[in-house]
Amino acid sequence: MAIGIMEVHLVKAKGLNSTCFFGGMEDPYVLIQYQGQEHRSRVAKGRGRNHVWDEIFMFKVENNIGSNDKNKVILKIMDKDSFSADDFIGQATIYCKDLLAQGVQNGVAKLPPLKYRVVRADQSYRGEIDVSITFTPKVEEELIEEDIGGWKESSYYIS
Secondary structure (H helix, E strand, C coil): CEEEEEEEEEEEEECCCCCCCCCCCCCEEEEEEECCEEEECCCCECCCCEEEEEEEEEEEEEECCCCCCCCEEEEEEEECCCCCCCEEEEEEEEECHHHHHHHHHHCCEEEEEEEEEEECCCCCEEEEEEEEEEEEECCCCCCCCCCCCCHHHCCCCCC
């Protein structure tokens, strides 16, 4: 069982094609989901096809490492629109089962910044996003046995 904290470092994206009628995507942000938890990035810095976030998001990990479906980070890239609903650009999925197992075994596990393909609903390629992940398991506090308060320290002790 993996219990701990997972840090997702959202670094940058490039090659995200525009969904706007007038061209360039000006306001991309990312919805990051992990096991029912969700964080939203700020709108990325940069213009054109290269965007920078450089943000870190924390997720609680409280599950069994057994299933791949539960141990994945989903990055949904959106384009913020002022006058209509935000546009879905695409998404990337990062499977974390091995990372969590390694973290439990070694005390910490890190995926360096890697490029993940951003794909649309029709499975076409839509650019790439750079993300790194660190998992630190919670160290269970060791119980310390103390001899205080036992029957020997009782005022009713009869020798």
